Structure formats: structure tokens, C-alpha cells
Amino acid sequence: MTSTAIRVQGIEKSYKDLHVLRGVDFDVASGSIFALLGSNGAGKTTMVKILSTLLKADGGSAVVEGFDVAKESLQVRQSISLTGQFAAVDEVLTGKENLILVAKLRHLKNPGRIADELLAQFSLTDAGARKVATYSGGMRRRLDIAMSLIGNPKVIFLDEPTTGLDPEARLEVWHIVKKLATEGTTVLLTTQYLDEAEQLADRIAILHEGRIIANGTLAELKQLLPPAKIEYVEKQPSLEDIFLAMVGTGNNESVKDRS
Numbered sequence: 184m185t186s187t188a189i190r191v192q193g194i195e196k197s198y199k200d201l202h203v204l205r206g207v208d209f210d211v212a213s214g215s216i217f218a219l220l221g222s223n224g225a226g227k228t229t230m231v232k233i234l235s236t237l238l239k240a241d242g243g244s245a246v247v248e249g250f251d252v253a254k255e256s257l258q259v260r261q262s263i264s265l266t267g268q269f270a271a272v273d274e275v276l277t278g279k280e281n282l283i284l285v286a287k288l289r290h291l292k293n294p295g296r297i298a299d300e301l302l303a304q305f306s307l308t309d310a311g312a313r314k315v316a317t318y319s320g321g322m323r324r325r326l327d328i329a330m331s332l333i334g335n336p337k338v339i340f341l342d343e344p345t346t347g348l349d350p351e352a353r354l355e356v357w358h359i360v361k362k363l364a365t366e367g368t369t370v371l372l373t374t375q376y377l378d379e380a381e382q383l384a385d386r387i388a389i390l391h392e393g394r395i396i397a398n399g400t401l402a403e404l405k406q407l408l409p410p411a412k413i414e415y416v417e418k419q420p421s422l423e424d425i426f427l428a429m430v431g432t433g434n435n436e437s438v439k440d441r442s
């Protein structure tokens with residue numbers, strides 16, 4: 184039996200007249216990887232900010248590791264970490280100093296040892312003594328994720344973890360994310376890359392016009408489209424076909440959240 188790490192029910196959020204989230208519902212099982220997929224401006228970052236207690240919802244409820252994000256934000260913060268859409272590393276510090284800083288902020292013992300272990304785990308040992316200003320995009324992302332793992336959070340939020348990375352660096356991040364989940368960490372990631380969701384996620388939810396319009400495993404989402412036609416070659420629908428059919432001109436109501 185799997186337990187639920189994140190439960191989102193009827194979440195609403197507006198910025199003045201802009202009604203971004205219009206009743207968002209989804210669950211994330213403990214130790215799974217959940218991808219929130221959506222176009223620019225769909226509200227992915229808004230949803231992640233609400234779940235990580237940085238932003239208050241206007242309505243609905245969200246529970247992370249059994250704690251209500253609105254009423255028990257301190258406990259939620261102790262259970263999670265967030266890697267934001269834009270790298271939070273400090274350029275003037277070295278990689279190791281960044282890690283030590285976070286370990287100290289989290290009041291952990293042996294911050295130097297924690298930093299060294301993470302540098303090794305993320306193949307940054309040689310670069311650890313260099314200022315982050317000299318790092319490549321992939322190295323910064325790796326350091327950013329390493330920083331978010333300090334203190335062993337049960338749930339990790341990754342907002343567009345691979346945006347702007349080259350294919351090799353993306354693969355490295357995917358590898359890290361998969362490893363986290365096998366070790367029991369729950370991962371909620373947002374992405375605009377359909378292949379990323381396809382490669383990584385146990386479940387994929389599509390956020391569109393303020394609601395989850397589809398939520399399932401890749402196999403379940405594939406069933407939402409008509410079966411592959413056999414002409415000369417059989418073509419299975421890709422996640423991209425499904426996404427475009429739903430978000431594009433398609434009739435969203437007919438495929439809405441059949442999970």
C-alpha cells in the first residue's frame with residue numbers, strides 16, 4: 184500500500200483579475216515522481232509556490248506529508264525542499280561554500296562533511312573550491328539540486344529542473360531525480376518538456392486553463408486518444424500528441440481527469 188505525500192484539493196489562486204488556478208486537484212504518492220506539465224503561464228510555478236508555503240492560496244486545501252500548507256507551514260517547510268525555476272546559488276561563493284551555508288542555515292552538524300559528500304555525489308568535487316560564477320549551467324543546476332537535498336527532505340519540488348540545460352546535463356539531472364525517487368524521496372517536478380515527463384514521471388498531470396485536464400500514467404494518458412491507426416506503420420501517440428490534442432483545439436471536457 185502506498186501513502187499519499189501530497190494531496191491538493193480545489194486550489195484556487197488569482198493575481199488581481201487573473202484567475203490562474205481554478206480548482207486544482209491531484210494526489211502524489213509517497214516515493215513517486217509526479218510531473219506537472221503545462222504551457223508558459225499555465226500556473227505551474229504558482230502551484231509549486233503554494234505547496235512550498237511561499238504563497239497563500241485563495242481557496243481549497245493542500246496537504247504535504249500530512250501537514251496543511253496554510254495552517255502548518257512550519258512543519259511543511261521542515262518536510263520539503265524547493266529548487267526554484269531560477270538557480271538560487273550564490274555566484275560569489277564557491278560550490279562548497281554554498282553547500283556549507285545551507286547546512287548551517289538548517290542547523291546541521293558537520294556542514295563541511297555534508298558539503299563534501301554532496302559534492303562527490305554530484306560529481307562536483309573538483310569544482311567545489313571554485314566560485315560558482317565559473318560554473319556551467321549544468322553544474323549550477325546540479326549544485327542547486329544538491330543544496331536542496333541538505334537535511335534529507337521527504338518531498339522535493341523541482342520547478343523546471345532542466346530548462347536551459349544541454350542534452351547531456353539534462354540526462355545527468357534525470358539520473359539524479361530517478362535516484363532520489365528510488366531512495367524514497369517524493370519528487371514533484373514541473374516541466375514544459377514532454378519527453379522529460381515521459382522519461383521520468385510515474386504520473387503526469389496536465390495543467391491547462393487553471394485546471395488539471397488529464398492525470399495518469401503515460402499508458403493511461405495514451406488511452407485518452409483514439410487507438411493507433413494501422414496504415415503502413417503503426418504509430419502510437421506520443422505524449423506530445425496527447426498534450427497538443429488536449430491543450431490545443433481539442434475538446435478538453437471529454438478527456439478531463441479520468442484518473
Ligand SMILES: Nc1ncnc2c1ncn2[C@@H]1O[C@H](COP(=O)(O)OP(=O)(O)OP(=O)(O)O)[C@@H](O)[C@H]1O
Nearest residue numbers: 198201203221222223224225226227228229230375
Ligand atoms: N506575482 C504575480 N503577480 C501577477 N501575476 C502573476 C504573478 N506571478 C505569476 N503571475 C501570472 O500568473 C500566470 C501563471 O504564472 P506561473 O509563473 O505560475 O506560470 P508557469 O506555468 O510557471 O509558467 P512558466 O512555464 O513560464 O514558468 C502567468 O500569467 C503569470 O504572468
Ligand SMILES: [Mg+2]
Nearest residue numbers: 227228229268
Ligand atoms: Mg514557472
